[in-house]
Amino acid sequence: MLNIQNKRNAAAIDPRLEVADDVGRTYARYGLPTSVGRVFGLLLASNEPLSLDEIALRLGISKSGASVAARDLERVGGVHRLATPGSKRVLYEATDDMESTFTGTFVRVRDAMGAMIRSEARLGPGKAKRRMKLMVEVHEFWLQEAGGIMERWKRRRQSR
Numbered sequence: 001m002l003n004i005q006n007k008r009n010a011a012a013i014d015p016r017l018e019v020a021d022d023v024g025r026t027y028a029r030y031g032l033p034t035s036v037g038r039v040f041g042l043l044l045a046s047n048e049p050l051s052l053d054e055i056a057l058r059l060g061i062s063k064s065g066a067s068v069a070a071r072d073l074e075r076v077g078g079v080h081r082l083a084t085p086g087s088k089r090v091l092y093e094a095t096d097d098m099e100s101t102f103t104g105t106f107v108r109v110r111d112a113m114g115a116m117i118r119s120e121a122r123l124g125p126g127k128a129k130r131r132m133k134l135m136v137e138v139h140e141f142w143l144q145e146a147g148g149i150m151e152r153w154k155r156r157r158q159s160r
Helices: 002-012 015-029 034-044 052-059 063-075 098-122 127-158
Strands: 079-083 090-094
Touching: 015 034, 015 052, 034 052, 034 063, 034 079, 034 090, 052 063, 052 090, 063 079, 063 090, 098 127
Parallel strands: none
Antiparallel strands: 079 090
């Protein structure tokens, strides 16, 4: 009897919420707000745009929390805002431009590389300076390779 009830409960779970929670946990592992990850996951997994009220209700968060997360995601290009004709109601939808989801990562790597360059300039000769130089080089290499990957991705999408 208990096993049947568990299966019914599992079937009743909205898979979009499972996606939202999974993406939220992933964001949290990288020091980003869980709420932003959950909103992004929900919008990624939704076939239709959602209002802030719908996002808040589905995720069990405040409307202001949903709004802050949606604005953060909009700023980095992960979601876009859709106006509802004849209404003040705003809908949000995940982007189909997946390249924009990496923009924040590139910015963070460039920022880290800048810090490493400044640090290397401050250090005198020795092991620490050589290590810092390697950090700069690996960041430069990562950005160069990632740029090539993104270009190949764009070409692949265009050829479909």
